[in-house]
Amino acid sequence: MTLEIRPLTGPGELDLFNSFDYVLNKEIAGDLTAGRRHPGWLWVAVRDGRVTARAAWWSRPGDEKPMFMDIMDVAPGHVDDGARLIEAATVSAPAFTRFVVPDWRDHPHDWLHVLERSGAKLFVERLRLQWHPGTPVPPHTDRLVFREPHGAGELIGLMERVLDGALDAHSRDELTRMSPRECAESQYHEELLRYPSPREWWRVATLPDGDPVGFVIPAHNGYNPIIAYIGVVPDHRGRGHIDALLAEGTRLLAGQDVPRIRASTDLGNVPMAAAFARAGYAVHEHQVDMTW
Numbered sequence: 001m002t003l004e005i006r007p008l009t010g011p012g013e014l015d016l017f018n019s020f021d022y023v024l025n026k027e028i029a030g031d032l033t034a035g036r037r038h039p040g041w042l043w044v045a046v047r048d049g050r051v052t053a054r055a056a057w058w059s060r061p062g063d064e065k066p067m068f069m070d071i072m073d074v075a076p077g078h079v080d081d082g083a084r085l086i087e088a089a090t091v092s093a094p095a096f097t098r099f100v101v102p103d104w105r106d107h108p109h110d111w112l113h114v115l116e117r118s119g120a121k122l123f124v125e126r127l128r129l130q131w132h133p134g135t136p137v138p139p140h141t142d143r144l145v146f147r148e149p150h151g152a153g154e155l156i157g158l159m160e161r162v163l164d165g166a167l168d169a170h171s172r173d174e175l176t177r178m179s180p181r182e183c184a185e186s187q188y189h190e191e192l193l194r195y196p197s198p199r200e201w202w203r204v205a206t207l208p209d210g211d212p213v214g215f216v217i218p219a220h221n222g223y224n225p226i227i228a229y230i231g232v233v234p235d236h237r238g239r240g241h242i243d244a245l246l247a248e249g250t251r252l253l254a255g256q257d258v259p260r261i262r263a264s265t266d267l268g269n270v271p272m273a274a275a276f277a278r279a280g281y282a283v284h285e286h287q288v289d290m291t292w
Contacts, residue, residue, distance in 0.1 A: 003081060004046045005088045008039040017042050019051045020073035023099055023285075027223065028056070034222065035061040043089045045081040053082035053114070057091055060194055068095040074110040082114035096120055096290040099128065104286060119292050124169035124266055126287040127273055131250060131261040135280035138247040144205045144213060146248050152188065158204065158215050159184035162231030167269040170289075187229070195219040195228060201252055205245055213241050216249035225253045227263040230272075242275045250279060 008017055011032055018025045031037040036058055045053040052075045057066035069092075074082040096115055149155040163171055163180045174183045192202075197220035205213045214232035218225070227249050232241050253261050263281055265272040 001047045003052075003084070005081075005085050006044065006046075007089075007091075008042045008044065010039050013039075016046075016051060017044060017054055017056075020054060020075075022071065022073060024056075024071060031058070035059075036222075041066055041091050043085055043091075045078070045085045047078075047081070051075070052078035053085045055082075055085055055089060057093055066091060066093045068093045068097055070097050072096065072098070072111040072114060074114055076110065079110050079113050079117075082110065083117050086114065086118045094292055095123070096292075098288045099285050100288055102283065102286050104288070115290055120290040121292075123173075123289045123291045124268075126264050126266050126289065127276075127283050128285045128287050129263045129265070129276050129281040130284045131254075131263070131279070131281045133254060133259070137251050137254060137280075138243065140248075141244045143207075144241065144244050145208060145210075146203045146205050148200060149202055149204045149215070154204065154212075155202070155215060156181075156184050156188050158212055158233060159187060159229075159231070161233040162214065164234045165237075167266065167272070169266050169268070192217060192219075192228065195221060197225075203245075203248055203252070205241065205248070214245050216245040218249040218253045224260060224262040225256065225258040227253075227261065242272070243278060246275055246279045 008014070011029065014029060018028070028037060028042070032039070037056065041057040043055045044051050054071060054073050055069060056071035058068060058070045059066045072082065098111070160180045160183075163175060163183055166172060166175075171183065174186070178186070197218075201218045202215070203218075204215045207213060212233065213236045215230070216227065217229040219228040220226065221228070227246065230242070230245055230249065232245065250261060261281075263276060264287060265276065267273075267286070
């Protein structure tokens with residue numbers, strides 16, 4: 001049987017690409033329209049008209065190169081086709097991410113075999129969480145005062161302080177290549193400013209005397225309302241402030257009449273996972289991040 005490996009010729013081939021079942025299928029058409037994907041970033045391996053493997057890459061709108069690969073599916077018995085697809089594709093990225101069921105480690109995965117053959121290694125496993133309307137939100141506390149940040153400088157400074165002792169694997173990895181200030185500036189400009197939601201949603205929390213305690217960044221990422229970033233500065237940790245910050249961010253988004261709120265944290269970030277659980281966020285899936 002002849003193997004053909006190629007990118008899609010256009011949106012008209014989406015049904016071919018979506019012959020595998022995966023949660024991201026329903027988003028691909030919208031991603032193409034929004035510029036988060038391009039037909040040339042959607043590749044298939046085809047044998048006699050049947051797709052035996054596929055791969056896709058994703059970026060933020062306007063980026064010339066993809067940030068990561070986020071789709072890799074392989075038909076049973078066709079791991080070699082998947083491996084050859086990755087070798088043949090003229091597009092690449094330094095990372096891969098996939099949404100999986102919580103007990104994914106208990107089952108074999110051909111997509112994982114393909115990626116490991118290409119040299120990818122597990123970087124971190126994350127919890128993906130969801131809050132539903134109707135879930136109780138704690139009332140306002142008089143322990144903290146919430147306000148908008150006093151400009152980019154204040155928020156970047158707080159982000160820099162929060163990186164001290166950070167448990168997030170991606171932040172810790174970035175800190176091996178740049179200073180805390182550079183890391184905070186990169187996160188601010190390359191992530192926070194790119195969200196299409198109002199910056200008026202962002203909140204800094206202070207003590208009644210004005211001493212900053214931390215911040216929470218409610219946002220919308222183009223797919224869902226999210227808690228994009230949350231943190232408490234080191235000298236105010238361990239006093240329950242994370243719960244008040246998370247409640248404030250949740251309350252603000254819930255006030256927008258949203259159908260859900262999404263969030264995520266590293267599986268190993270036990271304190272943050274516990275805070276989300278206390279706030280009524282339930283784990284709905286896990287996320288596997290790999291790097292080459």
